[in-house]
Amino acid sequence: MNLSILVIVPLLTVLALLFSRGQNAIRWLSFAGVTVQLVLSFVLLAVFWKERAAGNPVSMLFEYRHAWFSALNIDYHVGVDGISVAMILLTAVIMVGAVLVSWKIGPHSRVFFILLLLLSAGAYGFFISLDLFTLFFFLEISVIPKFLLIGIWGSGKKEYAALKLALMLMAGSALVFIGILGIYYNSYGPPSLYWPDIHPAVSVQRIFFPFLFVGFGIFTALFPFHTWVPDGHSSAPTAASMFLAGISMKLGGYGCLRVAIYMMPAAAAEYSPYIIGLATIAIVYGAFATMMQKDLKYINAYSSVSHCGFILLAIGMGTRTAIVGAVMQMISHGLMTALFFAAIGMIYDRTHTRLVEKLGGLLKIMPFTATIFVIAGLCSLGLPGLSGFVAEMTIFMGSWQRPETASRLATILACASIVITAVYILRATGQTIMGPIKDPQYNSLTDASWNEKLAGVLLIAGIVVIGVAPFWLNQLINK
């Protein structure tokens, strides 16, 4: 299968959008586009599975290589393994959801969808690229559209948030960039950026691992560089929040994973105490910070900080199980948080507030939305049968394999955070979804429309499928 299609399809959709006329045309075109993406990603899953079943042992499948800047030995080089396939699936699902929830987006809807699709193109490209240059290219592509999406269609202090996000992510990619240069000039043999087999000397790793890891870490809210997350998420339009939390933070996680496990395992082992420490801080402290939030989006943003901490924790632990758990957590958190933001968006569109104390008794008014919200919440606090549980338990199991007392304590703290999660999730749910209706004029509000329902059902389906039958994902990642 030619992986570049994944990048081309969104671009074609963008092209089509440029020449489309009329609201409906734009909506349906983008919807068609993302649907095609979804189908493609499932096809990819199928063919990948077939290859593996046929016993193809190559680490990267469907490789395609085209000399890009042959003078510098830089290629456009793509290929996938199980992890990438999983991430691609995630992206496709979330994109469909994102387009559906922004069905009635405000002015310049054409530009909105174009930017959204560009983002998705960037994400696909990032997940399939095997050449660090290509990877970096796609990583940076995904920064600016976010800035515009937040700044134009956002709410609250959107300009500030947008600038902050863009600058911090840019700083992150600058670090990555330095790391890449370091690898380029210090890889064995001729300068090369083909990451599946660059194995720099340990001394080199020691220097450049922090650059790459922190750089990617900023994308996935590595403490203390997470402060773009609350502002960015909370002032972004729903679809953008979904993408940010669902996919864009995973770009960082994915990057960290590749760096720590595939490129620089030695350095990763050396730095693991720091990684674990920071991750644990992020988990616990993020959870506590969440307890104090009043704004639903802030709640979810901070909980994202906490949840992404699990990813980094697992990467820091580095045991095989933990890594599987990290990927599962990426997928699970992606779906879950996207669902959460979708629900919050639906509530906000109707009640025009996100403040917990202003809301109440939504279950009576908009049962469907409320149910989505509750399910997202339950997933976030790790209820069995939903994806969150599987991921977190895998991470805990994997982390416990590290015998040092310190990492054991870190694991216990991480476990403890799921109690705190329960606290803030239940508080939010109890005050917004349950309880008496605070504002009489809410009684006139309507429940989710068909597109919102579709989006919710899609994401919930993803969550439940993973939660009830995790073994397939497990195998996919392990292959």
Added chain:
Amino acid sequence: MEASVVVFYILSAFILVTGALAVTSRKIFRSAIWLLFCLTGIAGLYFWLDMQFIAAVQIVVYVGGIVVLIIFSIFLTQQSGKELPPPIRSSAVFSALAVCAGFLLTCILLGQYGRFRVPEPRYDYGGPDMSVSAIGTQLLSTTEHGYVLPFEVVSILLLAAMIGCIVLAIKPKSDEK
């Protein structure tokens, strides 16, 4: 002590002094005149180096051209009698210090550089052909030591400068009415 040495000292003293006066005199018209003297002195230095041609050019172009131009522009822009505003003392002092420092630095570097330690010009090859005709032919020849290309370039440059002057100095119609 030969005459030429004396001449050199006199000339250089003259150049430096008049130059200094030219940049310090408070009367702009006078400083223009001091500049004139200085340039003439430099021409004299060329004569002393028996580079007659370049000395002549110096006199013609500078003394006859540029200085006159400057004087005219002075007349255009302000009445000659008026004194110039004195320089801000601090800046003057600083400039003096900086300039002296720079001078010392450069002189040290020049003095240290072995290659320049030559007591007198070389005559071993029989002196360059400094006749005007020789220079003229060389200026327009494309052969060895030919300077036709720079010559053409300079001509374009002068043309461009001319156009520029016209454009800038021409009185805008708006002013006339």
Added chain:
Amino acid sequence: MWNGIIVSLRQELMVTGILFLLLFIKVASTESRPGPILTLINVLLTVNLVLGFFPATGATLFNGMFHTDGLIVLEKNILNLGTLIVSLLAYDWLKTHRQMLEFYMLLLATLTGFFFMISAGNLLMFYLGLELSTIPLTALSGFDLEKRQSSEAAMKFIISSAFSSALLLFGISLLYGATGTLGFIEIVHHLDGSAFQLFAFILLFSGFAFKVSAVPFHLWTADVYEGSPVPVTAYLSVISKGAVFFIFVQTLYTVFKPMAGDWRRILVLISVLTMLTGNLFAIRQNNLKRLLAFSSIVQSGFILAGMSGSSRTGDASVVYFILIYIFSNLGAFGVVALISAQTGRETIDDYKGLYTHNPLLSWVMAISLFSLAGIPPTAGFFGKFFLLMAAAGRGNYVFISIAALNMVISLYYYLRVIKAIFMDKQPEPIGKLKVPLLPNIAFAICLAGILVTGLAGWVYDYIYSLSIGV
């Protein structure tokens, strides 16, 4: 021999030809209708551009004073392209300007100067080319005769450039004294890297640094850019800077090769200073021209960084980046020129809410700025990447880190403009502007360049094949 001359000098000859043609037109015609003449001129420039692309072989003429090769021809073509775009963009401004023809004459004179400077084979030719380009430029920057700022800019420009060229000359004279020759090829053999020669080199270097507005020789830049008419500013910021960079790289890489160790350090220092200062000044500018001036200073900093790599990659990356830089910067300046010509508004606050009425212009501006900031998929990303890659070749990662940091800072003020255009509101935003045909063509060229140059890897590979290292 004449064939050789004509073939090798065809670009210079062509430009000079147009110059004289215009002179005749000026002298002959009593009153001139701007429209057709402008079109004619642009056509001529296009022809000139096309002619430039004829295959060229390296040659050295006039006993070493004039020298050309594949890379130099390419560089001249790049300059031709830039000039064409500038003249297309200047349309709105010139339509109404009285001395339109003189503008072009001076412009072409400058271009000729750049050509001779680039393919100079000795210091004399280099100096002549430099002056031939500088003097008309100063005249050009004072071209808005009634505008006080314009003439002030011209004054600052001519005085500081006279000063700098004087210092440059002093350096040249010392170098002549030290080596006894002016020819580039001969000089190399007489360089011993002694203190005195280093001093001469530094004087020479300052001349270059002044032209490419590297800190601390940059102070004229902002004022002149702000004061001059926008097309002139655009020309200054890309063509002049680009040309000087071309000859700068050549000189350093070939003539001063023996001093590589020294000038590499100097370059690193200067480039750090340039990037930092440029950024620090840029973040608080409100006038867009001034902002772009400082941003162009920062860009020079990056180019210097690339040069300091002193490898073949460095050489290629500089040329490549300047090509990209022409597209990006001219795209941005084009929008500014159009708007200031039609509304006279130039500050960022004026641009608030531009998007509401002029989405197209806004996007041109945005994409150009992204390219300047080095955001993929625009070409600027690739340019910056390769420049810093070249710089990293020397293993000085502190330097690289500073450069990367500066990329982030510079993003900030580009985003400020984007924010003003797309997100902010103001009571009376700039109304719908009509974009004439020629500027539209220019915008199309710029956008095409921005999007294609980077993604099409062969462009870089081609330049690389022509370029040389230390």
Added chain:
Amino acid sequence: MIPLHYILFVSTGLFFIGMFGLFTRRNMITMLMSVELILNSVNINFVAFNKYLYPEKLAGVFFSLFIIAIAAAEAAVAIAIIINLYRNIRSIDVEAADELKF
């Protein structure tokens, strides 16, 4: 006979006198004059080098010739600009022309 570097000292002195003028003079025309002084010092250098060290070619002399020519052109343009500026701000004091700053 006078050794070379005496002459060089003279020219350098002239050079820095010019620079001093450029720093302290606030009248544009006088600044221009200072620049001319600097150029002249350069000319002296060229001629002296040519005479003392490399007499077999006239490179230095020609260079100074061209410098003179260009100096004339530069002065002309400069004066034109100054006059134009004078039209606009009614002054030829550099301090007066500082509208563009920061």
Added chain:
Amino acid sequence: MPNTAYIILIPLLPFIGFVILGLFGRKYIRSFAGAIATGLLLVSTALSLWVAYWYFFVGGMVNGAYRPVTALKLEWLSFSHDLSIDMSIILDPISVMMIVVVSLVSLMVHLFSLSYMKGEERFATYYAFLGLFTFSMLGLVVSGNIFEIYIFWELVGCSSYLLIGYYYDRPTAVAAAKKAFIVTRFADLGFLVGILILSFQAHTLDFNILISRLLSAVMNPSDAGLASFWGVSLISWGLILVFIGGAGKSALFPLHIWLPDAMEGPTPVSALIHAATMVVAGVYLVARLYLLYALIDPAVTQIILYAGAISALLAAIIACTQTDIKRVLAYSTMSQIGYMMFALGTYHPGEDPALGYTASLFHLFTHAFFKALLFLCAGVIIHNIHSNEMKDMGGLRKSLPLTHACFLIACLAIAGIPPFAGFFSKEEILLAAWNSNKLVYGIGLFTSGLTAFYMFRLYFSVFWHKPATGHRHRQPLVESLPLVILALGAVFAGFIPFSRFVTASGFPDKPSGIGTNAIAPVLIAAVGIGIAAWLYAKASDRPAKAAASLRGLYTFAYHKFYIDELYLFITKKIIFNCIGRPAAWIDRNIVDGFINGVAITTGRISTAIKGVQSGRVQDYAWFFFIGIAGLAVLFIYIVT
């Protein structure tokens, strides 16, 4: 053995009910939602009875002992080659006993709710939740993998959350649900870490393998399994933590605070959660790992023993002072669970067969019947009085004769009056306690007296106390049928020779005959009933006097020993104010402040240096000159 895959239907049918009702109940089939759920559950109850019959009388016994039968095993999620979560169903005496109890009680509740919850707006949702709860509970009891049990454990917690918070528009209900979930969640943290420890030590998650491996690890201490932390071996840590998990679900002191509040749910739900199912999960868990608790570390056994005893006593005391009928029942539940728990702690080496084990589970079994019965009766009463407060009741014996009879039976049973079910089980527990620890025996004895007292206090003040009034209410069959069935259970369950079937070793054991030691408890109980009758049979000021006479203790107990307040203090004051707020503040002001500070500083610098660009061309020349001089000096004299 025959194909036992059908057993999966027992938990699955309620789940199917949940899915159907959850998806379509709201709109399409709400009218007969109850019927569907009940029907499905009926089937699975029948199946479980059949399984019980099959296991105990046909297939279970292998050469003289009941051996665990693995009915089903699917790999669900494999962490590594040896650690994997399997969805498995194992049958052994206790699991079989439990599925019978759970499905039976749940069925009763389903039936009862048919009329009790009729007309509720979210009728279908209610049954969906019931189905989910039943499914999780059944899954919990049959699971043969410690992680599987954790999964269902969590599901039980969640579904109980949903059920308690069923009246979601009442803030109290929401708060109660939240409290229940969070407290148990907190306990589950211990469970989870315990699982991590044990599984890491034993390299497996399967119960039976786990037990055998850990036992062998302890037998030969050279094994790394005895790595210790703070002087206590990791295995003991693991066991303690797992026990904490159990204590949370079983509302042992001090983790019991959620239980009384949980009465906010509909009364049948209370019956389901408190009588037979969720609260006994902890007991069940400990029983599952009984061998480990009994054999590995006597200290752990002691912890269980005292935790059980103390909560039994405390709960009984508090129960005497409560006035809300459901709360009294709740505390009585807690107290009974305490009995079961300390019965499990009574083991001490050399005593075999473990009498406490059998006794505890026997009590669990009987308790299910009479406690469910009590709650359902309470439901009927509340339905008629529309109040939970005892003072609004009284003299109902005429108007609700059936309920009266059932309630009386249940009270007798719980008070341990022969020949009712409670008598036998409690008697065995006390016997076990007597053999193991006299102090605990004393506590147990006293508690049983208290039990009798407060139950009859309840009974009298509801049915007597005032002159009997009112005509008798008609009770629909679906309400009275469960009462009758459960009442029969409460009467006759005691006669089952329990120790034949359920023993720690699996080998049947002869029923321990009723001996002289049965006299004391019965007497105490009788005394308790007497006092209750004296105080509450007729309206009088005696109770007030009694309360006044031991004022301090009374108020202390009335306020549930201020444990709630303590918790409130810890959470609100300490966790929120001392950790949460600072965390949020630090994030906004320090971490984020730093990031913003960088930006601000940059801005400051740029303003500070703007003077360089003074606009005066001479200054520019200056800088030019300085630049050259600097470069020259730097690179000619300093560098190189």
